[in-house]
Amino acid sequence: MRKFAFALLLLFAVIFILTPVYLMVKISLSPPPEILREHPALGMEGVTFSHWQRILAAGQVWAPLRKSLTVAALSVVFSLLLGIPGAYALARLPFKWSSAILLFIFLSRMIPEVEIALPVSIGFIRAGLLDTDLGLTLAHTLRILPIVTWILVGSFRAIPRDLEDAAFVDGCGKVRSLLTIMVPLALPGIAVAAIFGFLGSWDEFTYAVYLAITEQTLPLVVYYYLNRASFFLASAYATIITIPVVIVTYCLQKYLKAEYLAGAVKG
Amino acid sequence: MLAPLLLYLLGFTLIPIASATILAFTDAGSGSFPSLASFAEILSHFQFREAVFNTLFITLVGLTLELMLGLGLALLLLERFRGRGLFRALMLLPLGIPTIVVASNMRYLFDTNGFLNEALYRLGVVRLPVDWLGGGLHTLFSLVVADMWKVTPLVMLILLAGLESVPREVLEAAQIDGASYGKRLCFILLPLLKPFITMALIIRGIDAFRIFELPLALTGRTVRVMATYSFFEYREYGNPYTSAAAAALLMAMILIAVAAYLRVVRHGEAVL
Numbered sequence: 001m002r003k004f005a006f007a008l009l010l011l012f013a014v015i016f017i018l019t020p021v022y023l024m025v026k027i028s029l030s031p032p033p034e035i036l037r038e039h040p041a042l043g044m045e046g047v048t049f050s051h052w053q054r055i056l057a058a059g060q061v062w063a064p065l066r067k068s069l070t071v072a073a074l075s076v077v078f079s080l081l082l083g084i085p086g087a088y089a090l091a092r093l094p095f096k097w098s099s100a101i102l103l104f105i106f107l108s109r110m111i112p113e114v115e116i117a118l119p120v121s122i123g124f125i126r127a128g129l130l131d132t133d134l135g136l137t138l139a140h141t142l143r144i145l146p147i148v149t150w151i152l153v154g155s156f157r158a159i160p161r162d163l164e165d166a167a168f169v170d171g172c173g174k175v176r177s178l179l180t181i182m183v184p185l186a187l188p189g190i191a192v193a194a195i196f197g198f199l200g201s202w203d204e205f206t207y208a209v210y211l212a213i214t215e216q217t218l219p220l221v222v223y224y225y226l227n228r229a230s231f232f233l234a235s236a237y238a239t240i241i242t243i244p245v246v247i248v249t250y251c252l253q254k255y256l257k258a259e260y261l262a263g264a265v266k267g
Numbered sequence: 268m269l270a271p272l273l274l275y276l277l278g279f280t281l282i283p284i285a286s287a288t289i290l291a292f293t294d295a296g297s298g299s300f301p302s303l304a305s306f307a308e309i310l311s312h313f314q315f316r317e318a319v320f321n322t323l324f325i326t327l328v329g330l331t332l333e334l335m336l337g338l339g340l341a342l343l344l345l346e347r348f349r350g351r352g353l354f355r356a357l358m359l360l361p362l363g364i365p366t367i368v369v370a371s372n373m374r375y376l377f378d379t380n381g382f383l384n385e386a387l388y389r390l391g392v393v394r395l396p397v398d399w400l401g402g403g404l405h406t407l408f409s410l411v412v413a414d415m416w417k418v419t420p421l422v423m424l425i426l427l428a429g430l431e432s433v434p435r436e437v438l439e440a441a442q443i444d445g446a447s448y449g450k451r452l453c454f455i456l457l458p459l460l461k462p463f464i465t466m467a468l469i470i471r472g473i474d475a476f477r478i479f480e481l482p483l484a485l486t487g488r489t490v491r492v493m494a495t496y497s498f499f500e501y502r503e504y505g506n507p508y509t510s511a512a513a514a515a516l517l518m519a520m521i522l523i524a525v526a527a528y529l530r531v532v533r534h535g536e537a538v539l
Contacts, residue, residue, distance in 0.1 A: 112517045116280065
């Protein structure tokens, strides 16, 4: 009896999680009459690829994809350039100090994005940065820096100090030690930070809606179709954005730790 | 080497906050500063007062439900059963899905012709479709459910980390002494879980106050929260002053809530 109740709970949880995802895939593949009637079918009756074809034909894929990829890649580069030296310095500070600074960095999340995005978008209009890849990159860098730094500090802290001390004795400077000893040893951690940073930019919506007006990113296109109540196109589009992210997240599962995600998941 | 990082973070937060605050205290008509005109204006809008209520409702109800569901899932995952790895992977799925995609998925679920209504109709619960996103308390609940779907896995992960830090021997000893599951939960697990609950509440609480994409895409102008109110003031009505005033009030609410919460908790455990 206990076992049965336990299995039932598991089943409920799985249904709760899977239903919305199932609906997304189903709608992106369903012929319109199957959905747009008074009592839509719950299962999959017909399968059509026409929504996918329409999206590809409408030319609404490549430009946003380019923008999303460019901004995400640049944001990762920027945040690593700022984050690697910063995290190295933090990892060398006494634990109490570095934890306090990390907490402070983390608390920058208390500020609502609309509070930052509004003056930034007004400032960008004056500076000619509105609607540019660079402008959005600067905002996304702000969003992903805390998590990137957080992960990097963790991986630098894990490297034994003796290795570096030996290099210092041999006359190696701080910068050289960082580049030739610390960075190669921390490479797995840097890769994880880069991927989480990439996802953080890829998913980002709020800054994008303020700062990208004519050249949209992928999440903005989903919003565009939703606003026009084009269920089919929105769901096909949503599926396109989601597939790579789900695969990457799945592969990174063992890195999904509470403290990492605190900064990465929602924003 | 730390300087560029901190300068970037400070520059991109303090300068915008300063200029948003100046905007908020500037009179839209005459341009005089400081002035409370924008605050007076938004406070006279019933839509703004509604947005404040909606934000608080979503935060309070959402946090309570997420914490309960997250704890339930974490307790399930604490057991050893066949397929646990698969179950964990499935529960983490929402973390990989962009929030705007969640909004898109929830639209089909909550649409008048949507699948929730269809499921309820087939179960015989409703005869006529419910307008889930049209306004009112059930719309707020729909938003809470949409948000819960996305973030409960995060709460689950934090609480699971806490549960796994409790030594198994302690639980086994209590079990041998005859403590029931409920007693073990209330008197051993929950007290030890306190710092993790605090962390989950703060992280999630901050995010819940700032909720933006889901209400924007699901209910638009029908049901606003403070962040979407601020957005519409700027984008639809071209008024950066009232928009900044709403954003400033939202930030003040978050700061007060976090400070008040930390004050209450301080007496017990260390935080974070």
